[in-house]
Amino acid sequence: MSGHTYLGMPAFPERSAAAVQDAQLRHNLRHATRTIRGKRAAVIDELPDWPGAREAAKEIKDRTLRHLDRYLVQLEEAVTAAGGTVHWAADAAEANRIVVGLVEATGERSVVKVKSMATQEIGLNEALESAGITAYETDLAELIVQLGEDTPSHILVPAIHRNRAEIREIFQRAMADWGRPAPGDLTDDPRALAEAARLHLRERFMSTRVAVSGANFMVAETGTLVVLESEGNGRMCLTLPETLISVVGIEKTIPTWEDLSVFLELLPRSSTGERMNPYTTTWTGVTPGDGPQTFHLVLLDNGRTDVLADQVGRQALRCIRCSACLNVCPVYQRTGGHAYGSVYPGPIGAILTPQLRGMQSELDASLPYASTLCGACYEVCPVAIDIPEVLVHLRARAVQESGHRAERLAMRAARWVLERPVRLTRAQNAAGRFRRLIPKRLPGPLGGWTDTRDLPPVPRESFRAWWRRTEKGDS
Amino acid sequence: MGEGALELLAERIRDYRAQVRLVRAEEIPNAVAKALRARNARRIVVPPGFPAEWLASGECEWLSDEGPLTPAELDRVDGVITSCVVAIAETGTLVLDGGTGQGRRALTLIPDYHLCVVPVGRVVRTVAEAMPLLDPIRPLTWISGPSATSDIELDRVEGVHGPRTLEVIVVG
Ligand code: SF4
Numbered sequence: 001m002s003g004h005t006y007l008g009m010p011a012f013p014e015r016s017a018a019a020v021q022d023a024q025l026r027h028n029l030r031h032a033t034r035t036i037r038g039k040r041a042a043v044i045d046e047l048p049d050w051p052g053a054r055e056a057a058k059e060i061k062d063r064t065l066r067h068l069d070r071y072l073v074q075l076e077e078a079v080t081a082a083g084g085t086v087h088w089a090a091d092a093a094e095a096n097r098i099v100v101g102l103v104e105a106t107g108e109r110s111v112v113k114v115k116s117m118a119t120q121e122i123g124l125n126e127a128l129e130s131a132g133i134t135a136y137e138t139d140l141a142e143l144i145v146q147l148g149e150d151t152p153s154h155i156l157v158p159a160i161h162r163n164r165a166e167i168r169e170i171f172q173r174a175m176a177d178w179g180r181p182a183p184g185d186l187t188d189d190p191r192a193l194a195e196a197a198r199l200h201l202r203e204r205f206m207s208t209r210v211a212v213s214g215a216n217f218m219v220a221e222t223g224t225l226v227v228l229e230s231e232g233n234g235r236m237c238l239t240l241p242e243t244l245i246s247v248v249g250i251e252k253t254i255p256t257w258e259d260l261s262v263f264l265e266l267l268p269r270s271s272t273g274e275r276m277n278p279y280t281t282t283w284t285g286v287t288p289g290d291g292p293q294t295f296h297l298v299l300l301d302n303g304r305t306d307v308l309a310d311q312v313g314r315q316a317l318r319c320i321r322c323s324a325c326l327n328v329c330p331v332y333q334r335t336g337g338h339a340y341g342s343v344y345p346g347p348i349g350a351i352l353t354p355q356l357r358g359m360q361s362e363l364d365a366s367l368p369y370a371s372t373l374c375g376a377c378y379e380v381c382p383v384a385i386d387i388p389e390v391l392v393h394l395r396a397r398a399v400q401e402s403g404h405r406a407e408r409l410a411m412r413a414a415r416w417v418l419e420r421p422v423r424l425t426r427a428q429n430a431a432g433r434f435r436r437l438i439p440k441r442l443p444g445p446l447g448g449w450t451d452t453r454d455l456p457p458v459p460r461e462s463f464r465a466w467w468r469r470t471e472k473g474d475s
Numbered sequence: 476m477g478e479g480a481l482e483l484l485a486e487r488i489r490d491y492r493a494q495v496r497l498v499r500a501e502e503i504p505n506a507v508a509k510a511l512r513a514r515n516a517r518r519i520v521v522p523p524g525f526p527a528e529w530l531a532s533g534e535c536e537w538l539s540d541e542g543p544l545t546p547a548e549l550d551r552v553d554g555v556i557t558s559c560v561v562a563i564a565e566t567g568t569l570v571l572d573g574g575t576g577q578g579r580r581a582l583t584l585i586p587d588y589h590l591c592v593v594p595v596g597r598v599v600r601t602v603a604e605a606m607p608l609l610d611p612i613r614p615l616t617w618i619s620g621p622s623a624t625s626d627i628e629l630d631r632v633e634g635v636h637g638p639r640t641l642e643v644i645v646v647g
Binding site: 082138139140141144159164167190191193194197198201202205206219222224230231232233235236238239240257258260261262264265272274275276277278279280281282283284287289290291 | 490491547550563568579602605609613614615616618625627636637638
């Protein structure tokens with residue numbers, strides 16, 4: 001991730017100390033988080049039954065995660081039936097390889113992108129750049145971040161650490177290098193800055209043939225992807241190009257079309273504090289005569305099945321990235337997003353990043369301590385993730401894992417599969433699709449176990465036989 | 476639909492700083508003509524199946540999408556007029572599904588002005604009520620106000636890439 005690396009970064013305490021000294025950042029964060037908090041509270045109060053909606057959302061996500069393997073297979077079938085192509089990527093490198101390959105196959109040298117945390121997580125822009133492909137970010141905030149050669153600092157308002165004068169300066173300096181230059185008389189009025197972005201990107205939207213997106217939700221039953229946004233750049237990317245490639249974390253799945261409704265109620269209200277965001281696009285495969293005629297869905301694991309194996313930690317996968325927990329967090333408000341050294345900042349980052357990446361690095365092992373355990377994040381979370389509970393759990397794990405890490409992880413994963421026999425078939429079903437899932441994951445437990453015990457690896461075909469012989473793993 | 480759903484819809488759309496008129500069915504042609512005249516919008520895209528009797532204004536050039544129109548052509552029109560498949564009162568949301576009178580997605584994306592007529596019987600109160608009326612196989616666009624951003628110091632600014640002006644005629 002050239003110039004943007006998160007690797008080898010100093011641990012949270014050092015990074016946050018540096019950030020706390022930045023008065024501009026602190027001011028912006030205070031203003032921003034206070035504004036959003038107020039708006040959120042007003043529209044949440046308007047809901048007739050917020051606790052009920054929250055419980056329903058939690059229940060849907062938990063049910064999905066429990067049967068994720070089955071829903072992913074169902075999703076794949078539905079997307080394929082609707083004319084899309086599904087790819088399974090076990091880790092960042094594989095996902096990047098798939099996307100680069102798909103773009104290269106079109107013969108294009110550039111793509112337009114709509115904000116996606118999954119593609120940031122895997123460093124896709126950098127991978128494309130290495131292949132000589134330019135990725136143009138199109139969200140206003142992402143554009144500011146990209147032109148400023150920066151990293152995002154808030155899930156929702158990635159450029160929250162920049163004020164209008166800085167943004168004007170960035171536009172004037174850098175827009176010309178990326179395409180249409182900023183107007184000569186550009187002021188720092190937000191309207192003028194938005195207009196400059198509109199002009200800068202319009203031509204690009206109309207001429208670029210490949211787009212890359214993420215998705216907020218994927219509906220297993222119908223194969224429908226859902227993107228919520230405000231500016232219309234999402235619609236541009238999802239509608240105008242000929243080829244659309246969506247990279248989506250596997251935990252974004254929900255079972256049915258009806259299930260989507262509770263999330264459409266909760267996400268905009270929790271996130272921007274609006275009853276509804278300006279634009280939501282849903283699409284299923286391809287539609288003749290409307291939108292991209294080639295659609296690829298890249299399902300991203302990249303550590304998520306490891307998180308699933310942790311019974312306490314796995315609730316982090318319910319997250320719908322609303323950022324409400326950031327806005328109430330006293331630690332985040334003082335340090336800002338960069339201190340977390342990952343694309344997932346704030347309380348959710350403190351529990352998600354160490355689980356996705358493991359806690360080998362000093363930064364990642366320190367993240368579970370980036371909290372006062374005040375519980376405000378849990379209170380506002382629309383999917384009721386008990387962040388303090390997971391933090392405490394991860395602190396314990398960080399200590400434990402200095403010991404027999406691989407074995408412990410392996411056994412935990414095994415327990416998750418073995419709890420219920422029906423999971424096994426499904427697990428193998430899904431596992432077969434993630435080429436690299438084996439031997440690291442589901443029959444992965446054994447892979448990890450053999451690593452530490454110096455036993456020959458168990459061939460994947462014999463896992464089922466072993467299962468039967470040992471009477472479903474009970475012996 | 477229930478009591479006051481049309482009024483609620485109008486109020487909630489207005490909250491997004493979009494203009495709303497509540498009219499009776501026979502007033503549609505007049506309301507359309509008035510809205511377009513007020514904006515001095517003359518070259519208007521009309522999607523397939525949009526009721527011709529609502530387009531009474533003699534001052535406008537009605538552009539069909541048979542062709543279809545290129546993005547560059549769409550960028551040069553004054554606006555687009557469509558209906559919608561469902562409108563959700565509580566959230567002030569219009570849902571378009573590309574069906575009759577709505578057209579493909581690009582038509583309501585590239586022009587800077589979108590006039591939407593919400594026909595009788597299309598208004599529901601909640602998002603949950605809207606779901607069973609929608610066909611997920613069709614590409615859907617949910618529109619709640621004009622395009623907007625709050626990315627610069629959280630000041631809401633209308634219009635980055637989508638239509639900067641949204642106007643709605645609710646028929647009741
Ligand atoms: S953890 Fe909960 S509050 Fe935080 S971003 Fe995720 S869904 Fe929102």
